[in-house]
Amino acid sequence: MSATRNHDLEFQDNRERRYQYDFDGIVRAHLLRRLEPRFKTDGATLELGAYKGDMTEQLLDYFGQLDVIEGSPILADEIRARFGDRVQVTTGLFEDATPSKPYDNIFLVHTLEHLDDPVPVLTRIGTWLERDGLLFVAVPNANALSRQIAVHMGLIEHNSAVTPGEFEHGHRRTYSLDTVLAEVRAAGLRVVDFGGVIVKPLANFQFDRALAEGIVSKEYVEGCDSLAMVYPDFASTVFVVCSGTER
Numbered sequence: 001m002s003a004t005r006n007h008d009l010e011f012q013d014n015r016e017r018r019y020q021y022d023f024d025g026i027v028r029a030h031l032l033r034r035l036e037p038r039f040k041t042d043g044a045t046l047e048l049g050a051y052k053g054d055m056t057e058q059l060l061d062y063f064g065q066l067d068v069i070e071g072s073p074i075l076a077d078e079i080r081a082r083f084g085d086r087v088q089v090t091t092g093l094f095e096d097a098t099p100s101k102p103y104d105n106i107f108l109v110h111t112l113e114h115l116d117d118p119v120p121v122l123t124r125i126g127t128w129l130e131r132d133g134l135l136f137v138a139v140p141n142a143n144a145l146s147r148q149i150a151v152h153m154g155l156i157e158h159n160s161a162v163t164p165g166e167f168e169h170g171h172r173r174t175y176s177l178d179t180v181l182a183e184v185r186a187a188g189l190r191v192v193d194f195g196g197v198i199v200k201p202l203a204n205f206q207f208d209r210a211l212a213e214g215i216v217s218k219e220y221v222e223g224c225d226s227l228a229m230v231y232p233d234f235a236s237t238v239f240v241v242c243s244g245t246e247r
Contacts, residue, residue, distance in 0.1 A: 023208055023211070024110075028055050028058055028109065029058060032058055035241065039105055040105055041063060043103070045065070045103060045106075046066075046068070046069070053079045056087060065087075067099070068089045069089075069094060071092065076089050076091040094125065095121060102129060103133055104130050105134060106125060106134070106135045108125065108135065108136065109137075109138045110138060112183075113139050113173055113175060122183060126242075134192065135189065136241055137241075139238060139239075140236070141177065141196065141234075141235050141237055142160040146204075146206075147174075150203070159174070159176070160174045160176065175238070177196065180238060193240070195232045195235075196232030196234070196237065198228050199227040199228045199231060199235055200224065200234075202216075
């Protein structure tokens with residue numbers, strides 16, 4: 001990430017969009033459920049970029065202790081206050097971080113799209129893994145149905161465009177499954193698995209409203225998630241599971 005960026009401003013809501021929606025928590029829960037069989041629950045675990053700790057809390061359901069690297073000093077302090085000794089927080093950029101131990105599980109969830117130069121960072125992160133450790137990468141999907149609909153409505157120029165509101169929130173690119181796979185491979189990491197989570201016909205704010213009003217049920221969301229296993233390219237989020245540098 002560039003030293004000229006202010007990470008304490010990028011997480012603020014703006015006129016175009018909120019930084020986080022309730023639907024994001026649902027996506028993360030389904031993502032972790034999908035990835036759980038690959039977790040080493042008794043191993044050292046690192047979360048890269050934690051916002052206010054909502055995913056941190058979800059991860060603590062699987063792992064008893066967690067390390068976090070967070071670029072925003074304000075958010076890092078919030079996480080320390082929220083979790084105390086259960087989470088060890090380092091404030092700083094991934095480019096500068098030098099973890100003191102290797103990790104069995106590293107999570108880079110809805111964070112890769114924020115990086116100015118992602119491939120060297122992915123290569124660096126790969127060196128932090130234990131020999132049999134795994135890196136879990138997840139990103140918002142450029143080809144999500146809701147985004148394609150927005151393109152045809154004239155709201156977004158093209159699927160992979162970065163909107164002004166997204167840019168204010170620190171996004172520097174919008175990935176599809178093929179482009180995130182390409183960057184992981186360019187970083188020298190080995191792809192173990194990939195897929196999508198929750199086919200998303202509605203924008204996040206529409207999902208929030210539909211869930212709140214009972215228009216969309218938990219069962220409907222489960223159906224959308226099952227469909228994402230058939231059509232990952234239309235999912236809300238796409239993920240890649242990878243191991244360290246090719247051996």
